[in-house]
Each structure stands twice: as C-alpha cells, then as structure tokens.
Amino acid sequence: MERWAALELASTIRHDGDGGVTDELATVQGLKRWIHEQRALLEGHFPEDSEVVDEDLRLRVVELRRAVRALFARAVSPTRPSPPDAHRLTPAGRAVAELNAAAALVPVVPRLDWPLEGPPKTHVSATRDDPHAVLLAALARAAIEFLGGPQRERLRACTAPRCVRYFVKSHGRQEWCKPSCGNRARAARHYERHHRTPDGTPASP
Template identity: 60%
Template sequence: MERQLALELVSTVRHDGDGGVADDLTTVEETTRWIQERAGLLSVTTAAGDEFVADEELRDRIVALRQAVRALFALAVSPAPPSRADADRLLPADQALDRLNSAAAGEPVAPQLVWPRGEAPATRLRSTEGDPRVRIVAALARAAVDFLAGPQRELLRACTAPRCVRYFVKGHGRQEWCKPACGNRARVARHYQRTHSGADTEPGRS
C-alpha cells in the first residue's frame, strides 16, 4: 500500500497517551528525525554518508503547511466534527487552500515518461530545484493535493474515541475508529455512560 504522506503529516499531531495533545514536530531534532524516516518519499539527497538535517525555518514551514492541511481535512469530513486537537482554531478554508497551493508550486517540476522494457509506461516528476528544504515542503504539499483531490477524501474520518485526535481513512463499511485500541476505549466509555445513566434513575438513588 502506498504511503499516505498527507495523513502522516497530519498525524504528527496526536494524543500524548496522558489526556493531552502531542506534537511530533515541536523541535528541529524531532523534525529532522521525521524527515529522515521518509527520506526516499521526500526526495532528500545528501552527501555520501551524511543524513539530512532540518533547521528552524524548515520546521516552521512544515508546521504552517500542516496547519493548512489539517484545516482542509476538517473541511473534508464536514458536517461531521473535525479532530478535537485544533477544532477551535482552524484556518479559514480559502487561506488554507492558498497556503497549500503556494507550497506545492514552490518546486518547479516537469512530468517525464518512464518506460522500462517489458513494463507499463509511467510518469515521474523531474525537478531542477537544488534546495532540499523546498523539495520537502513541495512534496508534502503535492501529497496533500493528491489526497484531497482523490477518492480517499470521501473515506476520511476524524476518530471519535475519547482523547483521540487522529484522522484516518475508513478501511471498511463498519469502521468507526482509527485503530482497535480506540474502539475498545470508546466501547468502555459507552458502557460506563450507560451504566451510570441507569444508576441515576434507579429508585431510592439520589
């Protein structure tokens, strides 16, 4: 299955396991690690033996792009509620679109036809951009454009399990949560609510 870079970018905002929200791109070091884990997908090239290292400017640009993509994800799942992580501070849709499209246009690319012997022809994007920071942001933006313009947008959901703030792509007709652990937590919460609601109405209970 093809890696979903747009979903991975959005998921750098996540539940911290302790009732709050964590950000995997809080520091330059965390951002560097996140990029290095996706170096092939982001066309990060380095000198032999060296790994790409982010800087504060790149971190800021990726976080700003993430903010735009999360706002557009919220628009995509509407009228269902968006992720609780930033539901009260979403960018306006037109501003999010402008930011996403500007980032995608930052890297000049041209489609190239690739046709290996004995295989089907395919297209690849060829870039003349030398700055890896520009390539990284543009690649993330293009991934978001492809996702939001593609069929998986209709399957996008915000997980409604208690404390979860993730978006996910619905894999089958009955899927309600992003992962089994969230489903278990939601069922426990429902059971607790039913049990205590019933207890409140029992005769003799105050």
C-alpha cells in the same frame, strides 16, 4: 509523491498515550526524525543532509500542516474535526491558497523510465535545488492529490476518547482509526451506560 504523506503529516499531532496530545514536529530534531521515518512516502523529496533541516524549515512545515489539517476539518464536516487544534485552524480559503503556493515552489517535470526488462514507470522530477522548497512543495502536492481524490470523501476524524487522528474509512461500519481506539470507545460507552442515573445524569461517585 505518495498522497498518503498528507495523512502522515496531519498525524504528527497525536495522542501521547497518557491523556494528552504531543506534537512530533515541536523541535527540529522531531522534524528530522519524521522525515527519516517517512522517507519511503517522500520518495526522495526530502533533505538528504540533516544539517539543512533547521528551525526555518520546521516552522514552514508546521504552517503547511495547519493548512492541511484545516482542509481535513472541512472535508469531514459537518461531523466534528480532530479536536486539538480545531479552535485555531487556518481559514479554509487561506489554507487552499497556502497549499497551492507551497506546491508551486518547485516546478516538476514528468519522466518515463523503461528498463530493458520490466514495465515502464513514470515519476516526476523536481527542477529546483533548494531542499526546503523541494520538501514543502512535495508535501503540498501530496495534500492536493489526497484532497482532490476519492479518499477525501472517506476521510474521518476518529471519535474514540482522547484520539486526535484522521483516518480514511476502509469499510462501511468503520468508526475508529484502529482497533485499540474501538476497544477504548466501547469501554467508555459501557462505563457511561453503567454509571448514569435513571434520568440520564452522571451518577455520583
């Protein structure tokens, strides 16, 4: 399971491009679409049959996302977390317990594949048939791997106006998740500098 799936899960809460925030997992159809879009990262740990993606699974994935975002907020502390749900995140201790419980839903076994031509490859195979449990456990293990690895220390909450994404800092001066956020942040700073009175208060319109 690719660890970056945890970042993608956290990013299902995002800026809608129109001044608000949208939740990609707000509906069962939204969850189906997200699973389909992430099929490469999920490495087969997702329900092949869309009929098994139901409201129960959606609620469980959303609850897992709440735990992941709570631990992302802890990881970026003492800087501010992503704002949309910072006031109602799962307490960190409970988030850890929920993540571990979800990861334990499905035992996995390591497997070695070594074709006649080419290098050997390793992967893990789930040992349970419940597609809900397989998906939840895979997402939880991805989050555990992400938070337990070196990328946790490079995790940041984007500070651009209206952005609510977390990102992994790739170089020393990076402040935003993507160039468009940097452009928006610089424009906001420029506007603020040129629309304040000498005493630092906002100028009247």
